[in-house]
Amino acid sequence: MPADMNDYFKKKKPSSNQSSNSDNGNNQSFNNPLNNMGGKGASWIFILIAIAFGLFILKPFTIINSGEVGIKVTTGKFQETPLDPGLHFFIPVFEKIIPVNTRVRMITYSNENKQILSDGYSRYEGGLRRNPAIRVMDSRGLGVDIDLAVQYHLRPESAPKTIATWGTAWEDKIINTKVREIVRDVIGKYAAENLPQKRTEIAKEIQERVRKKVEAIPGKPVVLDSVELRNIELPPKIKTKIEELQAEKQNVMIAEQQKERAKREAERKAEIARGEAEKRRIEAQGQADQIRIEADAQAKANKIIADSLTEKLLQMQQIQTQNKFNEALKVNKDAQIFLTPGGAVPNIWVDAKGKEQKTISAQ
Secondary structure: OOOOHHHHHHHOOOOOOOOOOOOOOOOOOOOOOOOOOOHHHHHHHHHHHHHHHHHHHHOOEEEEOOOEEEEEEEOOEEOOOOEOOEEEEOOOOOEEEEEEEOOOEEEEEOOOOOOOOOOOOOOOOOOEEEEOOEEEEOOOOOEEEEEEEEEEEEOHHHHHHHHHHHOOOHHHHHHHHHHHHHHHHHHOOOOHHHOOOOHHHHHHHHHHHHHHHHHOOOOOOEEEEEEEEEEEEOOHHHHHHHHHHHHHHHHHHHHHHHHHHHHHHHHHHHHHHHHHHHHHHHHHHHHHHHHHHHHHHHHHHHHHHHHHOOHHHHHHHHHHHHHHHHHHHHHOOOOEEEOOHHHOOOEEEEEOOOOEEEEEOOO
């Protein structure tokens, strides 16, 4: 291409006899669009176009999003300092930048098929992995499926070293293998039928041992957030046996409750009977006390009376009684009067006419 584009287009001017439109007969000459531009300006335009095309093809930049760090690789060597979120440039062919997710990731070990929900940001929210439940053997060699969920995240400051050491499959090498190994060791100490009762103890031991194992890795590349024991799937025979034992325990519990209820009812009736007996005893004691009190009162009264009966009082009583007989004799002269031994009252008065006896007592 000539250095001066104006000279080139001047040589290429069309002939004056050439017509662009045969219908209207108007002759039009070709106008150079770069006539008004200098040669250097046109050259810069082509250079800018070439640069833009090269940027589009080679793309010597990348954007690191929040929750990620960038690892710059220069001629195959990983730089130790991670790149923070933002826009970063690199030299194509010689350099490249690898985005690494440092958000919380999860590995689930389950036989349940659940639909994975997506919010349209799968590139940014990656890190959910599903594996089959961990099949382990109990202390007697019976197969048990363990359902787990493990949450963890990559330590940002050591991400370049982690990827350089463990590679992009660091999850399988650091998390997956250690979790399976520890679950086999822990479950292997128990019999299958005892696993449901020891669930809390087993979950705590698994989490502590996995955390200790991960933190023991040089450089501590991964932070373990949690290990959740979600389910223990027992063999069908063991499950049936446990259900039968649970039903038997339930029946025993019901029988114990009925026994306790009957015992309380018997105690209630016995208490009522004791109350009735105590009531009757108190009533009888009250009556006896009343009789005793009345007898004591009567005895005291008799004693007082006996003490008050002096010789002169008896003589006065006899005189008074004799006066009553004398008055009676005035009415009935045929009456007969008998004195009791000792001459004390009462005396016997017999009516001779009517043959009736009357006793007169003088107190």
